[in-house]
Amino acid sequence: MTEAAAPGSLLSLSEISLSYGKRKILDAIDLEIAPGSFTVIAGESGSGKSTLLYILGGFLRPDRGIYLFEGKRVYGRFGEFGLGRFRKKYVGFLFQDFRLLPFLTVEQNIRFPALFSGKKLAKEQLQNQMQNLGIAHRSKAYPNTVSGGEAQRTALARALLMNPPLLLLDEPTGNLDSATEAAIVAELVRLKAQGLTLVCVSHSNFIMQHADRVLRLIDGKLHEQVAVTAKPVRRPRKKS
Ligand SMILES: Nc1ncnc2c1ncn2[C@@H]1O[C@H](COP(=O)(O)OP(=O)(O)OP(=O)(O)O)[C@@H](O)[C@H]1O
Ligand SMILES: [Mg+2]
Numbered sequence: 001m002t003e004a005a006a007p008g009s010l011l012s013l014s015e016i017s018l019s020y021g022k023r024k025i026l027d028a029i030d031l032e033i034a035p036g037s038f039t040v041i042a043g044e045s046g047s048g049k050s051t052l053l054y055i056l057g058g059f060l061r062p063d064r065g066i067y068l069f070e071g072k073r074v075y076g077r078f079g080e081f082g083l084g085r086f087r088k089k090y091v092g093f094l095f096q097d098f099r100l101l102p103f104l105t106v107e108q109n110i111r112f113p114a115l116f117s118g119k120k121l122a123k124e125q126l127q128n129q130m131q132n133l134g135i136a137h138r139s140k141a142y143p144n145t146v147s148g149g150e151a152q153r154t155a156l157a158r159a160l161l162m163n164p165p166l167l168l169l170d171e172p173t174g175n176l177d178s179a180t181e182a183a184i185v186a187e188l189v190r191l192k193a194q195g196l197t198l199v200c201v202s203h204s205n206f207i208m209q210h211a212d213r214v215l216r217l218i219d220g221k222l223h224e225q226v227a228v229t230a231k232p233v234r235r236p237r238k239k240s
Helices: 049-056 080-090 106-117 123-132 148-161 178-193 205-209
Strands: 011-020 023-033 038-043 064-069 091-094 166-170 197-201 213-218 221-225
Touching: 011 049, 023 049, 023 064, 023 221, 038 049, 038 178, 038 205, 049 166, 049 197, 080 091, 080 106, 091 148, 106 123, 106 148, 123 148, 148 166, 148 178, 166 178, 178 197, 178 205
Parallel strands: 038 197, 038 213, 091 166, 166 197
Antiparallel strands: 011 023, 011 064, 213 221
């Protein structure tokens, strides 16, 4: 087990293992992620992709192994309070099940982390993000009255608006049609160009085509998949 990240890594996992009961889900995983890179994690349902993303996001303590972020241990040095601060400072997370608060509107859900962390959010910034993701017209709706795709885009807007250095996305386009998926991939490519580091769980070939790297989780181990060539992504024209 190594305590030194490879030079140039933003984050580094060394021999990370996690079991649920007797079932080993992650088996001594090693992973280096460079800053500003776009990594896709694929794998069969139940292979442990969400579990791995929770560990990267500071939500789930592994049983064994070392997780270094900017060269410092995440789980070794932080208690629950410190992990909360780590998440707030560094991590944007799109949960596979969205985790919208049912008593807040779409707009309030998006604002919530900013309010919670005391970060000022310009109204224009919020409006632009909702427009970009095509949910502005549902801003006053409550989560139980929006479609699956709208809920997903609300959760994505909430993760993006904090402008975190590390963005972890669990199936960001699972519920979306191909035009909306293209708009979201364009947004991800734009964020990457701004220097954000993205790790995205996805089965979408379209997303994989825009990633620097595709990894596949099989039997608790990560396998590098042959790179797919990136195609330029065009944002669909907005209807006037
Ligand atoms: N808290 C838990 N306790 C026990 N088992 C769990 C727990 N969370 C997940 N599991 C199981 O661990 C395995 C990995 O779960 P995980 O959610 O990481 O898979 P996944 O690769 O994200 O799957 P999917 O593609 O369906 O989202 C699954 O078999 C799941 O049922
Ligand atoms: Mg999952």
